[in-house]
Amino acid sequence: MSFMGFFPFRAADLAIDLGTANTVVYLKGHGIVLGEPSVVTLETINGIRRVRAVGDDAKLMLGKTPDNVETIRPLRHGVIADLEIAEEMLKHFIAKAKANAGVRLRGSPEIVLCVPSGSTVVERRAIRDAATNAGARKVWLIDEPMAAAIGADLPVTRPIGSMVVDIGGGSTEVGVLSVGGLAVTLSLRVGGDQMDDAIAAHVRRTHNLVIGEATAERIKFDIGAATISGEPRVAKIRGRDVVRGVPTEKQIEQEEIVEALGETVGQIVDGVRNALEMTAPEIAADIIEGGIVMTGGGSLLAGLDTVLSEATGLPVIRADDPLYCVARGAGRALEEMEYRGVLHAV
Ligand SMILES: Nc1ncnc2c1ncn2[C@@H]1O[C@H](COP(=O)(O)OP(=O)(O)OP(=O)(O)O)[C@@H](O)[C@H]1O
Ligand SMILES: [Mg+2]
Incomplete structure (x- = not known):
């Protein structure tokens, strides 16, 4: 019999970094149990909109969906921009985090959520409501720089x-x-989104090639840099030629990317x-x-x-x-008495 068996109703207390790009979930007593893109794909069939995919699955569809399918990122600049979708995403990730941990945890959890230090009262309430509707019994907030520092x-x-x-x-x-x-x-x-936009704008301007945000991010991973150290590298990019309108492959130098960033x-x-x-x-x-x-x-x-x-x-x-520092720090604040003072009630 597992240790958990003695506490059949112990709740799954969580710390969640609901980020613009990625959501990371820390389960008390376990550590990081989920890290996935903050992306939701919605499908409209006969006028009814429903969630088609969330997280990793949704990101794979970015820029590739037909007209009745839209891909949404419910956060902008670290705060909730689309409350309804953010809530759906949160519910999905909480359920998946518990499944990933492979434990059966019931009851309503305490949830610590990370918020940008500059976020307004309205933004803080929005994130609290999203967590409450997703089943939280008690919601705590922690400032992201504080969580990042504890995590580091x-x-x-x-x-x-x-x-x-x-x-x-x-x-x-x-x-x-x-x-x-x-x-x-x-x-x-x-942040990273603006870097991707800068790469896409540069490629369009100087190579006459239209690329999507997923491609721009891939170029950033491959040869993106703030400065060049060692041999400059090159990358192949595929997109649509602005003039001819056909798919084209070109080569891009690392120096161009450094300048764009x-x-x-x-x-x-x-x-x-x-x-x-x-x-x-x-x-x-x-x-x-x-x-x-x-x-x-x-x-x-x-x-x-x-x-x-x-x-x-x-x-x-x-x-x-x-990528996990903020969630790890928030999780420690939930677990260790030493840090309890950095959690704010809302
Ligand atoms: N190897 C890498 N090189 C450059 N950028 C990277 C690399 N790996 C990830 N990134 C970028 O990091 C960003 C995501 O970071 P992170 O998950 O910390 O953001 P977030 O917490 O979701 O956002 P925010 O804190 O603004 O709400 C993305 O823009 C991604 O492209
Ligand atoms: Mg973040």
């Missing part, structure tokens, strides 16, 4: 200052932490510099020692650590598993 093992509850830069799909958040609180926060509405990278660098200017000197002294810690999928862009380090004169470290 920074000493957030001690009198040691640290800086985290979480670069997501739709937003970048800079947080300066000390003694269990956020001393400085700065939110930018830029320059504006977004520059905005991130400026944001970090501004946050440093707002930081109290004693805390800044600690950051010189500990460096700037990057989390989020956008931090995986090659050379971003180098560029940020050169621009600030500080050491820059990429956290382990950057």
Whole structure:
């Protein structure tokens, strides 16, 4: 008999990072049990709209769906843009997370949700309502930079200052932490999505080729960089020729991509510099020692650590598993008494 058998009604307490690009779920006592794109595909048949696919399955359909099928990303810049669809997606992911964990957990759970530090009261209520409707008994919120810092093992509850830069799909958040609180926060509405858009715009302008967002993201994974180190690389791109209207394959140089991403990278660098200017000197002294810690999928862009380090004169470290840092930190806040103070009731 499993240990769980003694507690047949124990609820599945969860921490969820509902991100613009990806949703990550942490199950109390288990760790990360799900990480999938925040994408929903809807199908309309005889005037009735229903969910066709969610997450990984839905992302595969991006840009490839017929007229009666639409692919939706219910979050924009880290906050809910389409409440109804976000709720459907949340329900689906909660059920799947429990199935993935392979345990039978019943009852209504406590759920910790991660929110951008700059989100408004209205936005916080929207996410609370989505979680309540998805079956939560109690909803807690945690600021994303705080969750990211806990997930990256920074000493957030001690009198040691640290800086985290979480670069997501739709937003970048800079947080300066000390003694269990956020001393400085700065939110930018830029991230990986804007990098993909910049690549697509460049390819269209200079190669006369129309590509979709999935292709632009693939180019970013392949040869995307904030600066070139080593031999410059090339990638093959397939799209529709603007002039001739036919599918075409062309070659693209890494230097072109570095240039296309320059504006977004520059905005991130400026944001970090501004946050440093707002930081109290004693805390800044600690950051010189500990460096700037990057989390989020956008931090995986090659050379971003180098560029940020050169621009600030500080050491820059990429956290382990950057895509899971926020959810892992929120999960720890749920499990460990030391961090309980960073959770907010709504
Ligand atoms: N190897 C990589 N190189 C560059 N970018 C990457 C890499 N891997 C993932 N990304 C980008 O990271 C972004 C997703 O990161 P993440 O999952 O942290 O965002 P999110 O939490 O969903 O968004 P947000 O925090 O803005 O709500 C996407 O734009 C994705 O293209
Ligand atoms: Mg995020």
